[in-house]
Amino acid sequence: MKENRIVAGIINISDKILFIERVKEPFKGTLIMPGGKVEPGETLDAALDREILEETGLSVKEKRQVGFYDEIVLHNRIATHRHLITLYLVSSYSGSPRESDEGKIVLVGVNELPLVRDSINPSDYRMIERVVFNKAEGYNAKVTVEEVDKRYRILEEIDLS
Numbered sequence: 001m002k003e004n005r006i007v008a009g010i011i012n013i014s015d016k017i018l019f020i021e022r023v024k025e026p027f028k029g030t031l032i033m034p035g036g037k038v039e040p041g042e043t044l045d046a047a048l049d050r051e052i053l054e055e056t057g058l059s060v061k062e063k064r065q066v067g068f069y070d071e072i073v074l075h076n077r078i079a080t081h082r083h084l085i086t087l088y089l090v091s092s093y094s095g096s097p098r099e100s101d102e103g104k105i106v107l108v109g110v111n112e113l114p115l116v117r118d119s120i121n122p123s124d125y126r127m128i129e130r131v132v133f134n135k136a137e138g139y140n141a142k143v144t145v146e147e148v149d150k151r152y153r154i155l156e157e158i159d160l161s
Contacts, residue, residue: 001072003082007048008035008124009063009090010131011056013097016107017128019120020055023103027152031106031120033128035085044086052090055102062092066137067130071123074146074155087127089137121145122154 010033011018019031034055038047049060066089073081097105108116110132117125123143130136140160145152 001079001082004084005038005044005047006035006083006085007038007044007051007088008033008085008127009048009052009060009088010066010128011052011058011090011093012110012132013107015111016109017113017132018056018097019106019108019124020100020103021106022121023101027121029150030152031108031116031124033087033121033124034102036102048086048088052093055100056095056105057098057100058090058093058095060090060093063088063090064137067127067139068141069123069127070142070160072142072144073152074144077146083123085123085127087131089131118151122152126154126157 020034022028022030022032034052036051052058052060065086067087069085071083071085072079099105123145130139142158142160144155146155
């Protein structure tokens with residue numbers, strides 16, 4: 001099983017959450033928050049800044065850590081990926097969003113999120129739900145996600161906070 005430390009950022013642009021429509025596995029075809037792998041020797045903060053710039057063209061000015069997810073991804077009932085995800089809320093940035101080789105930029109209105117829930121990576125949706133809707137910060141959770149017929153769903157979520 002591949003294990004990676006991951007950073008992800010919630011970016012709100014005029015009451016719309018910024019997503020990337022992912023073009024690679026895992027989660028190909030789903031909307032995900034911008035972010036990615038932490039490189040060896042890189043701090044979490046530096047990794048977030050780099051990943052958001054690479055994937056969206058935005059330069060992060062202000063951010064804060066708001067949560068952590070230990071995510072196990074199953075394909076054909078086999079654990080293939082473990083993502084140790086540190087979530088940030090980006091409160092200030094500069095630049096204009098642009099697509100990258102990770103995928104195209106999709107902005108979804110905060111009030112429209114429940115309507116497009118099935119298009120969003122389920123763990124990302126839960127993280128956004130905790131932070132944007134429930135105003136929760138400092139949470140720690142473990143989640144197991146399964147891919148079935150090219151769609152992902154949460155099998156189990158345990159709050160460790």
